[in-house]
Amino acid sequence: MKIATWNVNSLRARADRVEDWLRRSDVDVLAIQETKCKDENFPWELFENNDYEVAHFGFSQWNGVAIASRVGLDDVERTFVDQPAFGKGGKDPVQEARAIGATCGGVRIWSLYVPNGRALDDEHMPYKLSWLDTLNRQAAGWLGQNPEAQVALMGDFNIAPRDEDVWDIDFFHENNLTHVSAPERAVFEAFLETGFVDVVRPHTDTPKTYTYWDYTQLRFPKNEGMRIDFTLASPALAARVVDAQIDREERKGKGASDHVPVIVELD
DNA sequence: ATGGTCGCGAGGCGA
Numbered sequence A: 001m002k003i004a005t006w007n008v009n010s011l012r013a014r015a016d017r018v019e020d021w022l023r024r025s026d027v028d029v030l031a032i033q034e035t036k037c038k039d040e041n042f043p044w045e046l047f048e049n050n051d052y053e054v055a056h057f058g059f060s061q062w063n064g065v066a067i068a069s070r071v072g073l074d075d076v077e078r079t080f081v082d083q084p085a086f087g088k089g090g091k092d093p094v095q096e097a098r099a100i101g102a103t104c105g106g107v108r109i110w111s112l113y114v115p116n117g118r119a120l121d122d123e124h125m126p127y128k129l130s131w132l133d134t135l136n137r138q139a140a141g142w143l144g145q146n147p148e149a150q151v152a153l154m155g156d157f158n159i160a161p162r163d164e165d166v167w168d169i170d171f172f173h174e175n176n177l178t179h180v181s182a183p184e185r186a187v188f189e190a191f192l193e194t195g196f197v198d199v200v201r202p203h204t205d206t207p208k209t210y211t212y213w214d215y216t217q218l219r220f221p222k223n224e225g226m227r228i229d230f231t232l233a234s235p236a237l238a239a240r241v242v243d244a245q246i247d248r249e250e251r252k253g254k255g256a257s258d259h260v261p262v263i264v265e266l267d
Numbered sequence B: 001a002t003g004g005t006c007g008c009g010a011g012g013c014g015a
Helices: A015-025 A044-048 A124-143 A169-174 A182-194
Strands: A002-007 A029-033 A053-057 A065-069 A074-078 A099-104 A107-113 A151-156 A229-233 A241-246 A262-266
Touching (some): A002 A107, A002 A151, A002 A229, A015 A044, A029 A151, A044 A053, A053 A099, A065 A099, A065 A107, A124 A182
Parallel strands (some): A002 A029
Antiparallel strands (some): A002 A262, A029 A065, A099 A107, A151 A229, A241 A262
């Protein structure tokens, strides 16, 4: 079985590329982030025409997550339990469409779009940290005491866990940028302490391997990217991983997302 | 060549 995650930065704008990629990649499950649409605008036929079932969670032009599967799509959950909502400037917190879970081919898949902290002193940063901390505590419960639990946390974590996961760590620190701060890295590390495993890195550990390149500043042609899209697998699922790829080709050409698909192959 | 933001939605925000 082959599973993948991809922040598409608008599914409607990316429909042709997503369809071409689905056919070419031969994945069984695709976790999608940033659909940027509501159900009424969702391209259902794109998936139907290619024999995928799909579940979507999106209610505005922002965020939006989905899971497409051709190996079953059961027990769909939209938002995880106690998922923090965001209240701007003390206003009533509003839940955001950032998490959808489903069981596909015996694996509990979560498609996750972690909040962007925006700046180290922005009110979105504590939101991001508590969002991840809560997810980690829920995910620990999904593992429970079951050593055979099959769980995959897939998506855009908006964190670069290691210095080599950004093109120039000094640039990030000198400019007080997010994604690389100690609190962000600590909350990412906590998933590993829970028992989850980054199953892509061991298969893609060559230098300057990234999953995202900003549209501005010629970041892609200069390969100034970031590794911020991950698949964190439960121990039993991690044991089944035989290969993984980051599809850098998908960042090329006109009409590319700023993120590329990340694929995990299971036995 | 991979090339100098993009997407949504109709002004400015989010990333």
